[in-house]
Amino acid sequence: MQKNNLFLPVFLISLLINAVFLAIFLSSQIVKFKSGKSQTSATQATAASKDNLFDEVNPAVGYEIDAKYGNLGPRMVALGVIDSKKFLEIYEKSNQSLTPEQKDILLKGSDTKIKITRDNSYFLLNFFWAVGLANKSKILNEGDMVKYSGKQGAGNFASTGGWTLAKGNTMNYYSKSSLIQLTKDQELLVESVASNIFRPCCNNSTAFPDCNHGMALLAVLQLMASSGATESQMYEAGKYFNAFWFPGNYYDLALYFKNKEGKSFQELDPKTLLSKDYSSASGWQGAKQWLAEKGLIQQPPKQAGGCGV
Numbered sequence: 326m327q328k329n330n331l332f333l334p335v336f337l338i339s340l341l342i343n344a345v346f347l348a349i350f351l352s353s354q355i356v357k358f359k360s361g362k363s364q365t366s367a368t369q370a371t372a373a374s375k376d377n378l379f380d381e382v383n384p385a386v387g388y389e390i391d392a393k394y395g396n397l398g399p400r401m402v403a404l405g406v407i408d409s410k411k412f413l414e415i416y417e418k419s420n421q422s423l424t425p426e427q428k429d430i431l432l433k434g435s436d437t438k439i440k441i442t443r444d445n446s447y448f449l450l451n452f453f454w455a456v457g458l459a460n461k462s463k464i465l466n467e468g469d470m471v472k473y474s475g476k477q478g479a480g481n482f483a484s485t486g487g488w489t490l491a492k493g494n495t496m497n498y499y500s501k502s503s504l505i506q507l508t509k510d511q512e513l514l515v516e517s518v519a520s521n522i523f524r525p526c527c528n529n530s531t532a533f534p535d536c537n538h539g540m541a542l543l544a545v546l547q548l549m550a551s552s553g554a555t556e557s558q559m560y561e562a563g564k565y566f567n568a569f570w571f572p573g574n575y576y577d578l579a580l581y582f583k584n585k586e587g588k589s590f591q592e593l594d595p596k597t598l599l600s601k602d603y604s605s606a607s608g609w610q611g612a613k614q615w616l617a618e619k620g621l622i623q624q625p626p627k628q629a630g631g632c633g634v
Contacts, residue, residue, distance in 0.1 A: 378583070379625065381590035382575045387442035388565035390545070392552040396434035397456055397504060404502055405492035406459040407431070412451070412490050415634055421447060439548075446569040451490070451634060454537045456504055457544035458488055458495070463512055464519065464543065465500035469533035482535040483632045490634055511550040518556060519546055521596060522563045523605040525574035526632055530601075531563070536632040538570050560595035567604065574609050576625035581612040584621055 401407040409432060416423050427448050429435055441449050464470070470479045480486055480496040488495045507515065519531035524538050534540040545566055549559050568575040568590075578598065579590040602608045616622050 378579050378590070379572070379576060382568045382579050383443055383572050384565075385443070387440045387445075388562070388569070389438050389440040390549055390562050391554065391558070392439055392548045393437060394430050394435040394439060397548075398431040398452070399434050400502075400504060401455050401459060402432065404459060404498065406498040406502075407455050408490055408492045415451070415490060416448070419447075423448065439545075441566055441569045443569070449566075450537060450541050450570055453541035453544040454484070454488065455490070457534060457540035457542075457547070458484065459498045459500070459502045460504040460544060460547060461500050461502060462543070462547070464516060464532055464534070468516075469529070470535065473533075484534050484536050484540040487537065487633050505544070505547045505551050507547060507551055514556060514559070515543075515546050515550045518559045518563070519543055522546075522560070522567070522599040523601050523608065524567060525571050525604060525606055525609040528601065528605045528607055537634075538567070538632065541570075542566055557595075560599060563599050564593070564595040567599065573625040576623075577613050577616065578603055578609060580621060580623060581616055584619065585615070 398407075402409045412431065413423060413428075423431070426435070426437075427445065430437075431452070439449075465479075470482065474481065479499060480494075485495055485499060491498060516532060519534075519542075522531040522542065523529070524531070524536075524542075526536060526538060529535055529539065531539050531542050531546065534543045542563060545562060546559050549562060554562075575590075579593075582588045582590070582593055582598075598604060600608070603612060613622075
């Protein structure tokens with residue numbers, strides 16, 4: 326009887342201990358399950374936020390126009406608007422030394438078609454900046470550049486005073502050389518298109534190329550017009566050249582249109598996108614504010630560059 330009486334309390338204590346361990350085990354499994362579910366949801370949310378938006382804005386294959394470099398490079402070096410030594414050094418200092426192909430474009434000329442990519446966008450920005458600055462143009466001689474400063478004062482803009490890769494005074498080259506031959510109709514086409522293409526660093530159009538991006542795009546439009554490009558082709562080129570030069574800003578705009586109108590970047594009408602309503606500094610800021618209000622801000626993979634060499 327004493328043995329049986331002793332067994333019962335021991336049995337109950339053992340049962341209680343086992344129950345406690347079982348509860349602890351089950352609790353740990355529930356925690357693991359919940360934790361695993363939470364991690365899976367987080368992974369799915371992260372995966373959902375990752376898309377091909379940046380690849381739409383800056384296609385990995387680049388964007389090609391139906392125009393060639395020709396002998397623009399050697400002519401600019403010969404004129405002095407590009408000091409080849411300074412030009413090469415600026416890329417070496419930024420650890421982006423020119424490729425053999427880019428050196429040929431600059432020093433020998435090239436019959437290859439122009440394609441802007443993630444790797445050469447900086448090279449093309451400076452290259453075409455020099456072209457736009459030196460090419461004789463009604464826009465430079467009679468447009469907003471002189472309207473707001475007088476021809477002598479035009480040297481105080483970022484696109485003129487900021488060009489430090491020439492031999493001597495930059496204004497010695499301002500609209501002085503016929504690098505790109507245009508008919509009157511082609512010149513009017515360039516003026517029309519340029520007037521409707523804005524950029525996120527300011528509220529000015531490409532017809533007022535007071536910074537490097539505007540001056541470079543002006544040259545691209547002139548070269549395209551001389552090669553027989555249509556108005557729609559020029560707007561589309563402006564869309565992608567701007568996007569490669571301002572990747573962060575156009576990532577925001579692509580995100581804006583995707584969420585507000587359900588449109589991919591490829592579907593966006595270039596003329597609408599490039600208008601003051603969206604591509605100017607104030608237009609982009611408006612889109613950015615809308616994204617912020619909706620909690621849709623995403624960090625773009627790359628930010629826009631500055632307005633200097």
